[in-house]
Amino acid sequence: MSTTTPESVWQRLAAHRAELGERHLNELFEADSTRAGRMQVEACGLFLDYSKNRVTDETLRLLLDLAKTSGLAQRRTAMFEGERINTTEQRAVLHTALRRPASEVVLLDGRDVVPDVVAVRERVARFAETVRCGDWCGYDGRPITDIVNIGIGGSDLGPLMVCEALKPFAHPRLRLHFVSNVDGVQIDDVLRSADPGTTLFIVASKTFTTQETLTNAHTARAWLIGRAGDEAAIARHFVAVSTNAEAVSRFGIDTANMFGFWDWVGGRYSLWGAIGLPIVLQIGTQGFDALLAGAHAMDVHFREAPFERNLPVLMALLGIWNVDFLDARSQVIAPYHQRLHRLPAFLQQLDMESNGKSVRLDGTPVAHPTSPVIWGETGINGQHAYFQMLHQGTGFAPVDFIGVLARPDGAEHHHRLAFANMVAQAEALMRGKSADAVAAEMRAAGLAEERVRALAPHRAFPGNRPSNTLLLERLDPRTLGALLALYEHRTFVQGVVWGVNSFDQWGVELGKQLAARVLDDLAADQDRHPHDASTAALIARYRRRPV
Numbered sequence: 001m002s003t004t005t006p007e008s009v010w011q012r013l014a015a016h017r018a019e020l021g022e023r024h025l026n027e028l029f030e031a032d033s034t035r036a037g038r039m040q041v042e043a044c045g046l047f048l049d050y051s052k053n054r055v056t057d058e059t060l061r062l063l064l065d066l067a068k069t070s071g072l073a074q075r076r077t078a079m080f081e082g083e084r085i086n087t088t089e090q091r092a093v094l095h096t097a098l099r100r101p102a103s104e105v106v107l108l109d110g111r112d113v114v115p116d117v118v119a120v121r122e123r124v125a126r127f128a129e130t131v132r133c134g135d136w137c138g139y140d141g142r143p144i145t146d147i148v149n150i151g152i153g154g155s156d157l158g159p160l161m162v163c164e165a166l167k168p169f170a171h172p173r174l175r176l177h178f179v180s181n182v183d184g185v186q187i188d189d190v191l192r193s194a195d196p197g198t199t200l201f202i203v204a205s206k207t208f209t210t211q212e213t214l215t216n217a218h219t220a221r222a223w224l225i226g227r228a229g230d231e232a233a234i235a236r237h238f239v240a241v242s243t244n245a246e247a248v249s250r251f252g253i254d255t256a257n258m259f260g261f262w263d264w265v266g267g268r269y270s271l272w273g274a275i276g277l278p279i280v281l282q283i284g285t286q287g288f289d290a291l292l293a294g295a296h297a298m299d300v301h302f303r304e305a306p307f308e309r310n311l312p313v314l315m316a317l318l319g320i321w322n323v324d325f326l327d328a329r330s331q332v333i334a335p336y337h338q339r340l341h342r343l344p345a346f347l348q349q350l351d352m353e354s355n356g357k358s359v360r361l362d363g364t365p366v367a368h369p370t371s372p373v374i375w376g377e378t379g380i381n382g383q384h385a386y387f388q389m390l391h392q393g394t395g396f397a398p399v400d401f402i403g404v405l406a407r408p409d410g411a412e413h414h415h416r417l418a419f420a421n422m423v424a425q426a427e428a429l430m431r432g433k434s435a436d437a438v439a440a441e442m443r444a445a446g447l448a449e450e451r452v453r454a455l456a457p458h459r460a461f462p463g464n465r466p467s468n469t470l471l472l473e474r475l476d477p478r479t480l481g482a483l484l485a486l487y488e489h490r491t492f493v494q495g496v497v498w499g500v501n502s503f504d505q506w507g508v509e510l511g512k513q514l515a516a517r518v519l520d521d522l523a524a525d526q527d528r529h530p531h532d533a534s535t536a537a538l539i540a541r542y543r544r545r546p547v
């Protein structure tokens with residue numbers, strides 16, 4: 001009796017890929033007038049057209065088999081139900097519990113975590129509303145006008161990206177600032193123009209041990225005390241978001257001003273809880289609840305929709321096809337909306353910190369390439385910079401085109417122009433333009449034959465370059481929540497198929513350890529720690545730096 005294993009499906013996919021060869025997408029569209037209509041899914045305010053991927057029905061069938069044989073359904077249940085699937089840290093992975101309705105139950109070791117989640121959510125809401133309505137005042141009695149989130153990685157990228165995306169919903173008095181870089185420039189820029197009496201600092205750090213964040217927080221603390229002339233001012237101007245109450249109080253923030261979360265929320269998945277405090281301050285409780293509701297709707301879709309109609313599952317499998325069978329090494333994120341300009345940066349951490357692994361859960365090497373490089377910025381700007389490479393470079397990078405149907409604040413013709421460009425880029429990448437077609441056009445325009453022959457290869461486009469087009473009905477909290485949860489689950493599904501632990505990040509540790517030794521040596525006259533010759537020379541060069 002033959003059993004289907006993930007390995008046997010990989011082999012069938014490899015054989016299928018060889019058969020498919022370089023079959024052009026144009027041909028696939030010509031052969032099947034129903035293709036575009038069939039290869040689309042709509043859920044939670046999002047519409048995905050995936051027909052411009054280099055797949056056939058057979059490819060999709062095999063990819064869905066891959067998901068099934070990889071145990072996706074069981075792993076998905078294990079995540080939602082609080083099993084300790086982050087095995088290297090012995091932790092559950094329950095960021096989805098942060099957006100569950102209060103009436104639901106999520107058991108972790110037999111205990112319902114939802115009441116704790118709701119309690120923190122309510123404390124965050126109460127605090128944010130006091131700040132928003134002007135009741136929370138600084139040391140000299142004036143309401144807060146500026147909020148500075150000090151955090152890095154997951155304690156920065158999520159809230160920053162969402163606050164940028166949802167600016168039209170912002171409170172009129174409150175200005176949000178984000179400080180993550182430790183080099184002193186960012187915090188200095190913020191403090192230079194801040195009014196100490198009306199500035200509130202949020203020190204956001206899951207561990208409360210991150211050196212960059214603590215260094216910036218200490219600088220802000222000293223600045224405030226220097227201006228206010230009294231340490232008591234800290235209580236009105238500093239709040240913390242962390243899982244580490246002890247370190248928070250050691251820093252000097254009263255734990256009454258601390259909003260907690262739990263080790264079962266990964267940093268890059270944490271914007272849905274207290275780390276989302278800047279978002280609640282900016283858009284209010286109702287707006288934040290809508291963000292959570294959108295994400296929850298996507299959770300339900302992910303759990304309930306059959307794989308072949310399941311947005312995260314389909315996007316994950318198409319990504320695996322591109323990386324593991326078509327040799328794509330990167331994935332471009334191209335939002336055609338200015339307010340989504342930090343989405344690529346957020347997705348970089350989400351995806352690459354989650355799946356940038358080369359061993360499986362059991363410690364054995366992965367069998368296939370994982371984690372493509374995620375990169376990009378707003379699509380329109382990208383068009384005028386690196387799209388050249390996307391159209392004519394060697395190799396290819398699949399693109400997620402992300403558009404918004406409802407018009408933002410700007411005029412109709414701006415919106416239409418941006419949308420037209422997005423659709424046209426996807427069309428151009430797919431269709432390409434043959435050297436013959438280019439030559440015919442040049443001849444028709446009266447160019448000399450010699451010129452035509454010289455130029456045609458430069459002006460031809462191979463096409464057959466895949467993309468997804470993802471349309472948001474509107475850029476509001478609910479739809480944004482659904483979009484972000486979609487990408488979270490896409491990352492999860494890929495992690496399951498690759499067999500890696502998507503929820504640890506040991507790869508960031510070595511650099512941190514070595515930084516402590518280098519830091520020590522930079523301050524000394526000579527090295528106390530052994531270094532290779534290159535590192536030692538760089539340290540020596542720093543000692544001779546200009547003052």
Ligand SMILES: O=P(O)(O)OC[C@H]1O[C@H](O)[C@H](O)[C@@H](O)[C@@H]1O
Pocket residue numbers: 152153154155204205206207208209210213267268353505508
């Ligand atoms: O929130 P924190 O504990 O300060 O961590 C901030 C960030 O730093 C770490 O090095 C991790 O790579 C990230 O996953 C994390 O989000």
